[in-house]
Amino acid sequence: MTDTTSIAPTPTAAPQLPSDGPVTAPIPTPGHKPEQNSIFAHARYIAAENPVTGLAFALFALIALCALIGPYIVPHDPLASDTAAALQAPTWKHWFGTDQLGRDIFSRVVVATRLDFIIAVTSVALVFAMGGFAGIAAGYFGGWTDRIVSRVSDTIMAFPLFVLAMGIVAALGNTVTNIVIATAIINFPLYVRVARAEANVRREAGFVQAARLSGNGDFRILLGHILPNIMPIMMVQISLTMGYAILNAAGLSFIGLGVKPPTPEWGIMVAEGAANIISGEWWIALFPGAALMVAVFTFNLLGDGLRDLVDPQRRT
């Protein structure tokens, strides 16, 4: 999505990385020793070549950590209200201040990471399974499969996506599960398009024909031979749509769908602070909004970094 990669002040003469396989000749950095573990060498290479991608990985680790252990490390109970301490600006006791009910916003923002992360991850996993499979099947078989999949995908694309998500949540019922489903459905065409194009190219490739000649069925070829080959490009897609999934889910909960108060969730927390903005209590909406922004930003940068790794030709 973004072309932040070239912000990096590194000289452009850095050697291009092969799209797969171990790194054989990383940039000779001072103090560099040949690494035993090629994955670490690879990661170091990426971080060294592009600090922005390195930053994205660090932020991602932070978000994942918050999602994992957030509820155990926060200083206050995210649901405990204390009306005596309501609407306090940030202090040493409450780093991000307190909301209308005196709840600690810092704790709520950290605890909310898990829910937002789970919503984004499950919806992306769901659309990866549905869209990825429909897409490779359409690209591989062509014909009617292709026509049906493309028609479904075109029909979804005929709607403004957020509007369709609203309609789906309204029809299925106002729950978090349905937000996940709606987010998955509106991302469906993106996955179908990528998977279809990639599978179509490989349909008559040598390794596919070899697999077919050795007696593999279509299903086995699709899952065992084509899918692993398009995984790198799908990973990029996953990372790019994670940010969009988080934004979409937060937007839906901002208008009051899905997550119910008092559950901490970034979108609904911004909505709770919206009324206080005009009376000057900025911290209630600012911190969850900023958390949301950082999360989306991280996934976008990560997607860019991964794309550069997987497909050096598409560098911006």
Next chain:
Amino acid sequence: MLTTIGKRLLTVIPTLIGVVIVTFLLTRVLPGDPAVYFAGPAATPDSIAEIRKGLGLDKPLPEQFVRYVGDLSHGNFGNSLSTGRPVATEITSRLPASAELTLLGLIVSLAIAVPLGILAAVKQGSWIDHTCRVVATAGVSLPVFFTGLLLVYVFYYQLGWAPAPVGRLDAFVTAPPTITGFYLFDSLLTGNLESFWSSLSQLILPVMTLAIFSLAPIARMTRASMLAVLASEFVRTARASGLDTRTVIITYAFRNAMLPVVTTLGMVFSFLLGANVLVEKVFAWPGIGSYAVEALLQSDFAPVQGFVLTMAVLYVALNLLIDILYGVIDPRVRLEG
């Protein structure tokens, strides 16, 4: 040219059929019985069954679908459960508010993003280029409702430059008579300067919010396609022939670079129409988005269905318009048709 447009119009038909089927299915097939909604919380199984019959929900699905399409063709979107008013009238009366906001947002966004993208491409690697990149990255990462709230805080609470976010007009200012439904036009046409300034000042923040949001894809696309065009041979030839930079950039490169930008407008509209809902909620804007949100929270399905359908039809129409525009600015497309 006319045959091209005609052919393109034909491709709209299957899309529209798909859209109508989806909006129909959203209520009828999926769980969540409309009859239960209509009957209200105190309903008995008998009264629900009666309402089912009254709504025609006991008929087989294909028959219901025919009925639904029949209603639509008469402009009947059903009635809102909470207000009892026909959805179609409500949407028509609220649509201009949303349209005014979205279109102005797009215009402002184009007015900033296109020059920014061009400058970034012409002066590649300069501070303008970096600004463009930062703006584009921030733009896609900022939740639109959050940007709106930030703007309200800074420009209303801190600086006091903008009015309170209370809708299309300040309190006590009378709305201009409806001619186009766009307050800016209507107030000018009737010479009502007070409501013109009031509606303009109310528009600024939501329009800026939408513009910041849609800036990113346009600026990125302009920059990328401008870079590609500037590297092409006809630009080199033009330069080699001694044309001045201005002519090369504006007459030669710009026109060609605009083609991919026009194509991205379709995607931008998809984002804008969705973002509109959130912006309307933040600024208490009386458009169709906030209408749908209110209805949604009360499980009042007819307005939501009408809203989704209206938005989809608008979006299909906009895409059609973009394709036709594409044909107008690119003669090659016309020749193929």
